[in-house]
Each structure stands twice: as structure tokens, then as C-alpha cells.
Amino acid sequence: MEFMKPGAFKENANVAMADENLRSAMTMLNGGMIPNRQGAVDRLPEFEKLSQRGRELKDHVLAHLDFYLEKFERHCKASGGHVHWCSTPEDARQAVLKICRSVNAKSVTKGKSMIAEEIHLNAFLEQHDIKPVETDLGEYIIQLAEEPPSHIIGPAIHKTKDQVSDLFLKHHAKLGRTERQTEPQKMVNEAREILRRKYFEAEVGITGANYLIAETGSSIIVTNEGNGDLTQTLPKIHIVVTSLEKVVPTLEDATTFLRILARSATGQEFSAYTTISTGARREGDADGPEEYHVILLDNGRSAMLGGELQDMLRCIRCGACMNHCPVYQSVGGHTYGTVYVGPMGAVLSPALLGVSGTRHLPCASTLCGRCEQVCPVSIPLPRLLRQWRERSFEAGDVPVAERWGLSIWAFFAKRPWLYGPCARLAMRGLAYLGRKQGRMRKLWFAGGWTRGRDLPAPEGQTFQERWAREKRKEQRKKVSG
């Protein structure tokens, strides 16, 4: 698929909807992730209570974030680690570069990290002659395709098996792999064999973190492939790129989140590998990195505290909201044109990037509420989406036609004595227009709708009329009964 432009949701959606490959890749979601999650939730009777506790814990941590971050820093340092506080993506990139240069790094292996995506680390490292090698299979695929991730836990979810076959053939042929593989197992093997040596060659390994533990100064990664562990164990230096809100107080608290994360994300009871890392290798250890660095990124998060958007900082990046979003399922992640996609992305991106370039994102939702229902930490995503819509309206970011339309509607809506008769008139008029087929092919001012589909004709009565009629009927029944 042709890569999508940021800030152009509508145009991107048109491209995406016409993409057969994308459609066939996205239908897999309904068959896999959704029932898997439901199954895992059903098997654990305490799931709801754990979620509730997780939500409370996050709220507690956010209200005392300064305390827990200082605690984390103290314990990380005490176990030989280094903490780098970075306000901006540029600060974070420079911190990573400096560490890489301290060992003259030529190549860097990377486990999956959304923060690395957020700060566009790969392009930056390449500019400085350091080769980033993505080792998560999904990330590896999109690195070959030169695309951004389209899902926060399944970055290559938009690719069909055939597309991956082609991609591997194109890039692996020069490594002597000239046979086009079509079985997933063989493709996985091919990537495994090609990446194996890279783990041993890299001077630096970069991972993200699902959680930071204040009690011990540790970081946690939750993975399935084992690539994150090879990435952080074999090179000389392990860098963790992460953000402020990932900190939790204790091992016990992290445990509560671990019980809900994999179940919400992939529907597994537990991911294959949950790894807690604390400091560098110890005296006498035969392997492990010699240095351990944690890059703590703010990038707008501290400004989200204390207001309505604070709820968004509870997010544990499970991806359940996008898996269940009818809009995401139809248009895929690239349409959003941002690093974070789906409902959580539509709330977070305006906070990170500013509301003006992202105004279509909060509008790319039917507000059906499935995202909030499946969110393990009950983030009120529909409410936050609405809040962004209001803000962008207030900021004057809404086009004139839309603004006028809303003003006209508001004029009537605020005057029920006028709204009723006008609505009745309009409904009867539309019913007359569509009387032959029960639908309309074209309608003035509604081209945005009718270009793609017919508009069903109203039956001639407004909702309020029918409501009043049903009520009268009921009352008559009561009186006569």
C-alpha cells in the first residue's frame, strides 16, 4: 500500500478502502484477536476486579508520578544503571546517540518499542551512520517495506502472507535465499536465520519497556518471540527507551498489570517471555550487557496530568481498543498517519503532536463505545475523543461548511418549538422524494453520503412524533385496562 500522509485521514481512508490486500489482512482480526481476548477474559473470573485494581493503581501512580520516578531513578542507579531524563524526542535521540558513540556502534539491534517509533529513532540513527536492525518479526517486515507500524502490538498486521513472501524474496535474494517461501513456518525460519548473527554483531541493543518498577529500579518487557531478550543480552550496552507513565510501585503492582496485559492484547494467559531487567551484568555473570541505560521520555505527557487527558496516561498499550474498533478494522492503521493509531492513537496523537494537524483523528470514530468496553484500564476513549472535537471546534480548526452546518442545526435544536415543525416538514419532504424506492441516490448537501451509498428515505414521521404517539397509546391502554 502506498504510504499514507499525516493529517490526511479522509484521503488516506479512500486509498485504504480500495486496497484488497489490506481488507483481507484486516478481516483476520475478527477471526483471531477478538475471540482470543474474550476467551482469556472468560477463563479468569477475577479479570474485571484485576482491571479495576489496575485502574486504581495507575491513577495512584499518576497522582504521585514525581515521587515514583525519583524512587525508580534512585534504585536504578543503585543497581548500576543510568537514567536519562528527556523532555523532547530530540533530547532522547541525542542521549541514545551519545551512548552509541561511546562504543563506536556500527549496528544496533532493536526490540519492539513504540517510544522508539514515537521519536523516529531509526531514521535518526541511519543519518548518523548507525544501522538499526529491527528484530521483532513484525517490525522487521515493515522495516524491509520501509513503512511505519500499523498496529501497536502487531506492526505488520496490514500485510498478507503473500506480501511478506514477496518482500522476503526481494530482500533476502541477495543473501542467497532465492526461493520464494509461502509457508509461514519457513518464512519465520528464514528471518530467524538471517537475524541470528546480527544479535551477536551489534554493539548496542535497544528495547522498550512495558513497565518500570520503582521498588527495584527495573524495566520489564513482555514479548513472545524472544528477540527482545537476545537484543538486550548479547550486545555490550542495553538501552531502554521508555516514557514517564510506565512506572509502577512494586513487583506486586507490576504483577497485577501482567495479569491483564497479555489477556487483553493477544488473548494469551501470559506472553511467552516476561523479562525483568535490573542494571548491567553482575560480577561473575557470563553474559549480559556491561551497561544499562534508561531513557525516560516526557514529550507532552507531563502536560496531560491534572486534566481530562490524564486518563489516557493509564494506557497499557494492549491494542484491544483498535482490535475492536469498526473504523480501525475498515481502514487499517496507516490511514491515521500517526505512530499511535486506532482509538488510543486518536486520543493520544493530538496531545503529542498538537490538535491542528490531527483534527480528523478524533472525528474518525462512530463513538460506538466498544473501545471503552474492552479497555482493561477503563479509559473513557469516546469521551476523550469528543473532548478533542470540542477543542478543535473552539480552536477554529473546523472547516467553514461544517461550522455553518453545526450552527444552523444548533439554532434549531435550541428552539424546540421551531425544531419540531421543521423536522416534520423535512421528514415528509424526504419521504416524498424517496417514495418510489424507499431510498435516495442523490440529495442536495448530502453528496458526502450519497456518493458512496444510497440514503434510506425516512418513513414520513419524526422520532418525536412516533414517541409521542406510542406514549399516548400506552396511556390509553392503562386507562382502559
Next chain:
Amino acid sequence: MSAHAKTASGRENILGAIRRSLGRPALSTDAKRDLNEHITKHRANLVPARGKGEHGELVERFKEMAEAAACTVAVVDGETAVPGAVADYLRANNLPTQVTLAPDEWLSGLDWDGQSLLDTKSGAAGIDDLVSVTPAFAGVAETGTLVALSGAAHPTTLNFVPDYHVVALRASQVVGAYEEVWARLRKANKQGRGFTMPRNVNMITGPSRTADIALTIELGAHGPRSLHIVLIDDQAGED
């Protein structure tokens, strides 16, 4: 020096921004005391019912859950049977017989020389090593999860580099819930008033897997293709 000054200012900027947004200054000593108590008491939150029960029941659940996560489990009567069980497993599955053992005193002390099929060495894993045998710190019943601690006796690479990983676990090491592992870890690594963490605590639930190609689950993505547990019935249910 300038680098240090820069880091310090990043730190103060961020902490200041957090406090401004929260609309309060740095916490008072009293408030900090309460939060410190939360950390030092490290109370368990909710522990699911499936993480509780009699020891025998938990061992059975551990086995079931591990198998559900695509592990294979062989139960043996005592630790002396471990080398034989490893050899049997490798032979039955037609796997290589060059084995890298964790340099762990207990594990190395078993009679590996008695297994003529096996060619053993000890140490961290190299790129060409195909089979590793390691001990574990604990097994957790609630999800069939093995917990391994890195250290001189257990290099982390043994858990991830070889194609086939075999773990020898004593039944007495099986606990119900993750929280019990943390309690055991704090006790085992006690230092002063606190405890020390090893470089890695690896929680391992089944072999490596991926669903990154068209959401089809395939085993053996980057880590081991298989995970075999030799579960030693050491009759020590009571703790």
C-alpha cells in the same frame, strides 16, 4: 561536566512540569512516608483463585498450564533420573545430543557422564549451541510459567539462544501465584533491609512464538523452538 548539567536540567524540568500539572509542590515528608510504606510493604493485590490451592493440586495445574502453552513435561521420580530423561527426550525427538549445561552446582552435580549419548559442556550459550539444560528458580501454577534468575550459575543466553531448551524443575519449586516467587526472591537475595535483583528475572511460558505473519501462530521465532520441562517429584509438597 556539561553533559551532567544537561541531564540534571532535563530531570528538574520534567519533575517541575509534573508538579505544575498536578498543581502541587514536591510531596511532604509525611506524604512520602505513606508512599514508601506502600513500596516496602509490597502487599499483594488480588491473587486469582487459580493461583491458590494445595501443593499437589498446584503442581498438577502447573503441568496443565505449561502444556497448554506448548511445553512438554516429563515427570521423573528423583533428581538422579534427570540426565536420563534429557537423553530420552532428545533421542525421541531426534534432536542434537551436544548439550550446554548451566554451570549450576546442583545441575552439574548430576551424573551426566553416565549418559553415553550426551556430549555435555558448561557455560553461556554461543551462536552454534543447539540444546541447553538449565535449572529454574520456580514454576508458577497459574499460567505454567518458569522463572529463571540470571547469575554465574545461570547465564541468560541459555534461555534464548539454543534451539531447544530443557529445564529441570523440582516439584517443591512450584508455587501457586507470581507473588510467591517475589517473596522467595526477596528472601533468597536478602541484603541489609532490602534485597538485590539479579540482572534478569526471566518468566518463561512455553517456547518462542510469533503471529506476525498473517496472524498465524508459529513456534520458534527467535528463541527456543521447544521447551521441555523435566519435573522432579521430590515429595516436598510442604513448605
